[in-house]
Amino acid sequence: MIRLSDLDTCFEGVIPAVIATAGADAEPNISYLSHVVRVDDDHIALSNQFFGKTAENLRRNPCATILLVDGRTGAQFRLETLFAHSRTEGPLFDLVAAQLAASSAQVGMGLPMRLKGVDVFRVLSITATPTLAPDADAPPPAVDLPGFARAAEAIGAAPDVAAAYDAALDAATTLIGADGAMVLMRDHPRDALVAVLGRGYDQGGAGADVPFGEGVIGLAASMNHVMRVGDLGRVRRLGAAIEASREPEDRSRRIQLPGLAGALSQMAVPLRAGSELVGVLFLESRRRLAFGRHEEAAAVILARLLATAVRLAEGRSAAPSRARTPSAPVPADSRIIRVRCHAYDDSVFVDDAYMIKGVAGRILAYLIQRHLTEQRDEFTNREIRLAPALRLPGYRDNLETRLILLRRRLEEKSAPIRLVSAGRGRIRLVLDGRPELSGDILGDRPA
Amino acid sequence: MDASLVRFLQRPVMIILGTVDPAARPEIGRGVGVSVTPDARGVELLVSGWQWPATIANIRATGRAAATFSRPSDYETYQVKGRASLRAAAEAEAAIARAYCRDTLAALMDLGVAPGLVEHWQATRDLVVVSLIPDAVFVQTPGPRAGQRLGGMT
Numbered sequence: 100m101i102r103l104s105d106l107d108t109c110f111e112g113v114i115p116a117v118i119a120t121a122g123a124d125a126e127p128n129i130s131y132l133s134h135v136v137r138v139d140d141d142h143i144a145l146s147n148q149f150f151g152k153t154a155e156n157l158r159r160n161p162c163a164t165i166l167l168v169d170g171r172t173g174a175q176f177r178l179e180t181l182f183a184h185s186r187t188e189g190p191l192f193d194l195v196a197a198q199l200a201a202s203s204a205q206v207g208m209g210l211p212m213r214l215k216g217v218d219v220f221r222v223l224s225i226t227a228t229p230t231l232a233p234d235a236d237a238p239p240p241a242v243d244l245p246g247f248a249r250a251a252e253a254i255g256a257a258p259d260v261a262a263a264y265d266a267a268l269d270a271a272t273t274l275i276g277a278d279g280a281m282v283l284m285r286d287h288p289r290d291a292l293v294a295v296l297g298r299g300y301d302q303g304g305a306g307a308d309v310p311f312g313e314g315v316i317g318l319a320a321s322m323n324h325v326m327r328v329g330d331l332g333r334v335r336r337l338g339a340a341i342e343a344s345r346e347p348e349d350r351s352r353r354i355q356l357p358g359l360a361g362a363l364s365q366m367a368v369p370l371r372a373g374s375e376l377v378g379v380l381f382l383e384s385r386r387r388l389a390f391g392r393h394e395e396a397a398a399v400i401l402a403r404l405l406a407t408a409v410r411l412a413e414g415r416s417a418a419p420s421r422a423r424t425p426s427a428p429v430p431a432d433s434r435i436i437r438v439r440c441h442a443y444d445d446s447v448f449v450d451d452a453y454m455i456k457g458v459a460g461r462i463l464a465y466l467i468q469r470h471l472t473e474q475r476d477e478f479t480n481r482e483i484r485l486a487p488a489l490r491l492p493g494y495r496d497n498l499e500t501r502l503i504l505l506r507r508r509l510e511e512k513s514a515p516i517r518l519v520s521a522g523r524g525r526i527r528l529v530l531d532g533r534p535e536l537s538g539d540i541l542g543d544r545p546a
Numbered sequence: 547m548d549a550s551l552v553r554f555l556q557r558p559v560m561i562i563l564g565t566v567d568p569a570a571r572p573e574i575g576r577g578v579g580v581s582v583t584p585d586a587r588g589v590e591l592l593v594s595g596w597q598w599p600a601t602i603a604n605i606r607a608t609g610r611a612a613a614t615f616s617r618p619s620d621y622e623t624y625q626v627k628g629r630a631s632l633r634a635a636a637e638a639e640a641a642i643a644r645a646y647c648r649d650t651l652a653a654l655m656d657l658g659v660a661p662g663l664v665e666h667w668q669a670t671r672d673l674v675v676v677s678l679i680p681d682a683v684f685v686q687t688p689g690p691r692a693g694q695r696l697g698g699m700t
Contacts, residue, residue: 114663119564119572126627127572127612129564130686151693152684166562166574173663177574229597232665330658387660 101225103137106167106176107392108238110137111329112198113170118145120156120163128152135167136195138219143178146195147185147216157182163220166228170329171388172235175228180220187216193324200318201326239276239389242397246274254404259523260412260499261296267380267405268298275394275401277382279359282370282405283309283316284378284500286457292320292379293457295504297357299383303511304357305504306455309379316356319367319379325395326367329388349453352446354508364389368402372410377497380405413499434532436515440464442539449514458496459505461489467516467534480524502526547589547680548696551624552582555615558646558653561591563676564612565604565630575601576667577613577676579639579646588679589613589626592635592643595672602674605630611678614686618657623686624696628679635673643670 109116116132130153136144143165147154157163161182168175186192196214250270257263264282271280279299283292290311294304311321319326348354362383370378380402382390390398439448446456447463455463465488466478484491484498491498506518506526515531561577575598577591591613595602605611611630616623635643647668654664683696 117562117574119574121566121570121572125566125570125608125610127564127566127610128627129562129572129574129612129614129625131562131614131616131623160570162571164572164574168663168666170663173660173666175666179571228666229669230666231669231671232662235662 101176101227103140103143103222103225106137106169106225108169108171108388109167109176110135111170111327111388111391112201113330113388114168114173116168117166118153118163119165120153121160122152122156123159128156132165134195134199135165136191136198136217138191141222142183142219143180143222144186144191144195144217144219146199146214147218157218165220171238173232174230174235177226177228178222179224180222183219183221185216185218191219192217197318197322197324197326200322201315201328241393243274246270247397247400250274250401251404254401254408257408257412260409261503261520263405263408263412264296264500264503267401268296270401271380271382271398272298275382275397276384276386276389278385279357279362279383281357281381282378283381284497284504285320285376287496289457290321292316293459293504294354294356295378295500296507300357300359302355302357303507304354305507305511306459307354307356309356315365316367316379316381319369319381320376323369323371323376325369325399326365327390327395328365329363329390331363331365349448349451352444352453352456354455359383359385361385363387366390366395366398368395368398370402370406370409372406377406377410378500409497409500413497434515436530436532436534438464438467438516438534438536440536440538440540449512449516452512452514454512454514455505455508458489458491459501459508462501463505463509463516464536464540465489466518466528467536468540470528470530471534471536476528476530477521478526478528480526547582547586548683549586551683551696552586554617554622554624555580555582555589557617558650559615559617560650562614562616563591563593563598563601564614565601566608566610567600567604568607573600573604574598578668578670578673579643580613580615581642583677588628588677590639591676591678592639592646592670593674593676594669595674597667597669597671602632602676605632605676611676613678616686618654618659621688623688625684625686626678626680626682627684628681630679631677633675633677635675639675640670640673643673 112134116135119129134146138144163180165178195217253266268280271277281297282295286293292309294307309316311317315326364384366382368380444456445460447454447460509517517529519527521527563575565573579592581590612627614625651664685691685694
């Protein structure tokens with residue numbers, strides 16, 4: 100006997116389902132369905148975007164036959180159902196709304212049509228439609244639990260925030276099968292995320308912005324729900340057109356989010372510490388339907404472990420008071436590094452190349468300014484955290500994560516200014532020349 | 547039938563069929579080919595009696611069917627409802643079904659659909675011709691015109 104729980108890959112929204120109903124006059128009606136959700140072992144839910152006829156028929160005759168198609172194999176399943184009830188709010192409604200949003204993002208439509216309601220059907224029988232197609236390959240193996248336990252240890256025992264991110268990205272690629280994985284942090288107080296670290300991408304992208312609600316990543320943040328898409332085949336051509344029209348970074352001051360060439364599956368998982376959204380863990384794969392229910396469960400556990408580990412590490416990064424190591428003397432004939440700051444978006448340009456803006460931009464300007472006035476290279480995270488000019492909102496601001504992002508961005512740009520770790524809770528500014536600050540100087544502004 | 551609908555049906559479109567059994571229970575089937583009759587008053591759908599036996603039995607019992615045609619590239623969709631009758635397919639119709647399978651496979655692959663996914667519904671065993679004389683045609687393309695009746699019908 101086939102059970103609904105055997106049909107996971109029919110609920111991925113890849114291949115449209117079909118519904119047939121009968122009118123009062125026994126007139127058949129048949130249409131495609133955009134989304135079907137499994138509610139429990141005996142019920143499924145459909146988003147109510149029906150054409151009037153289907154809805155009208157169901158009020159008179161609750162019998163509906165639904166054809167589901169397995170998005171992985173193409174196999175078809177006939178469900179004999181009875182219309183049970185409609186929901187216009189509550190957890191099921193929110194779940195269907197979230198899934199609809201994800202599939203709209205999948206076909207490149209941005210925000211979806213407003214969901215009017217969710218219709219729940221009781222499933223009376225499930226039969227496989229006869230087929231002449233050969234048997235499909237075996238499904239990919241489930242997540243390796245012993246490996247996952249080792250990953251949990253590595254994240255929990257990470258000595259600092261960067262190590263926790265690395266361990267989580269390792270797990271995302273080796274255990275969940277992602278070809279590309281990325282951590283994005285919430286950029287308080289804006290409703291936006293900023294890319295911090297990636298794995299598996301050809302290009303960098305630290306500091307790239309993703310507004311809430313935009314694409315799979317932004318939707319995961321705004322809906323505070325896992326977003327999964329299993330077949331991006333059609334979106335790719337759209338993406339190529341957008342790629343071609345991109346503005347140069349130095350003019351737009353927008354860093355491009357890295358993308359995995361040929362990605363067919365994506366999954367964005369909210370990173371929550373306690374109940375607070377602190378970022379998004381994003382996974383992509385070149386395989387179709389790479390992320391099923393089990394992979395989603397694994398990624399949710401991973402995200403929870405990571406967010407908790409990062410929150411703990413941020414809290415304990417207190418280091419001794421300010422560092423007093425004088426900077427190494429810079430030869431008088433060394434080259435000049437031109438650093439220009441713009442107060443209106445806190446953007447920083449180095450030798451006319453756009454580096455970063457926002458809080459990370461303020462931090463970079465602050466470090467260079469302190470270097471020039473105090474002749475030192477080493478800084479403690481604590482003094483950065485407390486510097487009034489930076490206007491950081493406290494430990495919840497994920498300073499360590501911002502420093503990782505900034506460090507990574509400078510590396511990706513091969514900038515003549517770099518940040519390196521100088522032991523726990525300290526960083527060192529490494530300069531290939533003598534910086535000269537111009538533009539809006541940060542320190543003297545009222546905080 | 548409307549000239550624009552006749553033109554629409556000459557390109558690769560996905561075909562689903564709705565029927566109802568004598569106890570008013572609805573049934574689903576798929577078509578593997580469609581041709582417009584020379585007088586343009588009806589369509590002939592090709593259906594595998596092996597894969598969709600309930601659909602064939604319902605048409606035999608009730609003489610009614612609804613067929614929805616959808617173009618996979620842009621979701622332009624029409625539903626045709628009317629009187630339906632059956633006959634066994636001849637070699638000419640089997641050739642139409644083979645051409646249809648080839649053309650829709652190419653169209654779907656062009657959209658990034660894996661060929662293995664298509665194979666499941668492209669059954670041509672025990673091919674039956676379903677002649678459908680429309681009573682009404684409805685636009686079902688998602689959007690503002692969805693559900694509207696297409697004019698010019700008898």
